[in-house]
Amino acid sequence: MQQWYYVDRHQDRQGPVPAEALALALRQGKVTRASLVWRDGLAQWEPLGEHLAELGLDTPQPQPQHLPPPPPAGSDATMSTPAPSAATATTGPGEVVDAGFLRRFAAFLIDSLIVSTVFYGLYLFGFVVLVLAAAGGGEPDEATMVAGVLLFSLLYPLLSLAYFAGMESSAKQATLGKMALGIKVVDERGQRIGFGHAAGRWLASALSYLTFYIGFIMAGFTARKQALHDLVASTYVVDQWAYTDQPARQQREPSGCLVAAVVGGFLLLALFVVGVLAAIAIPAYQDYVTRSELSGPMARARQLATQVDDFRRNTDRCPRDPEELGHPDSAPPDIKSFRLFEDAVGRCVVAVELGESDSLGEASGGSLRLRLDGQGGWTCEASGIPDRQVPSDCR
Known part of the structure; x- marks a missing residue:
C-alpha cells in the first residue's frame, strides 16, 4: 500500500499514512490542496492538488466557455461587467467550512432562549403551586419555600x-438554534458524536463561563473556529453540509442582515416572554406576601378565641370587649382594633379590624372574624379582603 507524507496547516510534517488517511485529512480541513505531500517515486514535495486523482478525489474540470470578444476599449460596456461575488463562491472537493463566530453566537441566543423559556415556565408553575397552597393545606413555611x-x-x-x-x-x-443557522457538531473525524461525548462537551462549556465568556469568544480567532469547550472535547462546529455527499452546498457565512434579524427577533421575543412571566409572577408573589402578613392578625384572633372559650365556660356568656379578658388596648401597626361581641343568635364573635398599611396592600381596611359555631369550634370569615389574599385556613 502506498504511504504518504504531508505538511499540515500548522506546518508540521505528518506520516507515513495511507492514501485514505490523507484524503480524510483533506476532507477535515487539516490540509488543503496547496499543502505539500510526498511519496515514494516523487522527486520532491509537491502540492496535494496535483494528486487528487490518485487519492480518488479528482473532479471533472469545467469545460471552457466560449465568451464573447471583449468590448472596444473606452466603451461603456467595460464599466458594466460585474465582478465575481463572494456570495456565489462554492467550496472545492474535500473542503470543510467551519462555522464562524456570528453563526455560533446567533445559534447560542436561540438555544438559550428556548431552554430559559421552558425552565422559567416550569419554575413559575412550581412557584405558583408552592405559594398558592391548596385549600386546607396551610401556608408553606419558610423552609419549604427555600x-x-x-x-x-x-x-x-x-x-x-x-x-x-x-x-x-x-x-x-x-x-434547534444550530439548525436555524445551518451548522452542526462533529468529532475530529467529521462524524456524529455520541451522547456521552456531547455531555462532556456540555460540561466543558462551564470553562467558557468561568473565563467570563472568553472561552466562547475564542471561536472568533482560533484556526478552526473552536471555542474553549470544543478544544477540550475535540469537536468542531461546521456547516450542515460538511462531511456529506454534497459539500458544495456549504456556505461560508450567512449574510450579516440574516444574523442581525435572527438575533434581534429573538431578543424581542425574549423580552416579551420575560414580560409575560413577570406579569404573572409579580402579582402572585405580592398575594403571597399579603397572606404572610395576615398570618399575624390571624394568630392574634385565635389567641383571643381561646381566651373567649375559657371566659364563656366560667361565666356562661360572651365577653363584651378585650379589656374584660385582660387584653391590652394597644395593637400592632397592621391591626386597627380588636372587637368582641355576641351576634343575633347568641354566638361569640372575635373581630380583628385591619389598619391601613402598605404591606397589607388590597387587604388594608378589611377584617377577619372568628365565630363560635354550634359544636364548640370556630369558623373564620373575611370581609374587605380579596379572595386570593385570604389565608387558606379562613376560606
Whole structure:
C-alpha cells in the first residue's frame, strides 16, 4: 500500500499514512490542496492538488466557455461587467467550512432562549403551586419555600444538559438554534458524536463561563473556529453540509442582515416572554406576601378565641370587649382594633379590624372574624379582603 507524507496547516510534517488517511485529512480541513505531500517515486514535495486523482478525489474540470470578444476599449460596456461575488463562491472537493463566530453566537441566543423559556415556565408553575397552597393545606413555611427554590434551581442545568447533549448527539447533530443557522457538531473525524461525548462537551462549556465568556469568544480567532469547550472535547462546529455527499452546498457565512434579524427577533421575543412571566409572577408573589402578613392578625384572633372559650365556660356568656379578658388596648401597626361581641343568635364573635398599611396592600381596611359555631369550634370569615389574599385556613 502506498504511504504518504504531508505538511499540515500548522506546518508540521505528518506520516507515513495511507492514501485514505490523507484524503480524510483533506476532507477535515487539516490540509488543503496547496499543502505539500510526498511519496515514494516523487522527486520532491509537491502540492496535494496535483494528486487528487490518485487519492480518488479528482473532479471533472469545467469545460471552457466560449465568451464573447471583449468590448472596444473606452466603451461603456467595460464599466458594466460585474465582478465575481463572494456570495456565489462554492467550496472545492474535500473542503470543510467551519462555522464562524456570528453563526455560533446567533445559534447560542436561540438555544438559550428556548431552554430559559421552558425552565422559567416550569419554575413559575412550581412557584405558583408552592405559594398558592391548596385549600386546607396551610401556608408553606419558610423552609419549604427555600427547599422548593433550591430544587427548581437544579432544574436548569438538567434541562440544559438534556437539550444540548441530546440534540447534538441526535441524527441532526445540532440543536434547534444550530439548525436555524445551518451548522452542526462533529468529532475530529467529521462524524456524529455520541451522547456521552456531547455531555462532556456540555460540561466543558462551564470553562467558557468561568473565563467570563472568553472561552466562547475564542471561536472568533482560533484556526478552526473552536471555542474553549470544543478544544477540550475535540469537536468542531461546521456547516450542515460538511462531511456529506454534497459539500458544495456549504456556505461560508450567512449574510450579516440574516444574523442581525435572527438575533434581534429573538431578543424581542425574549423580552416579551420575560414580560409575560413577570406579569404573572409579580402579582402572585405580592398575594403571597399579603397572606404572610395576615398570618399575624390571624394568630392574634385565635389567641383571643381561646381566651373567649375559657371566659364563656366560667361565666356562661360572651365577653363584651378585650379589656374584660385582660387584653391590652394597644395593637400592632397592621391591626386597627380588636372587637368582641355576641351576634343575633347568641354566638361569640372575635373581630380583628385591619389598619391601613402598605404591606397589607388590597387587604388594608378589611377584617377577619372568628365565630363560635354550634359544636364548640370556630369558623373564620373575611370581609374587605380579596379572595386570593385570604389565608387558606379562613376560606
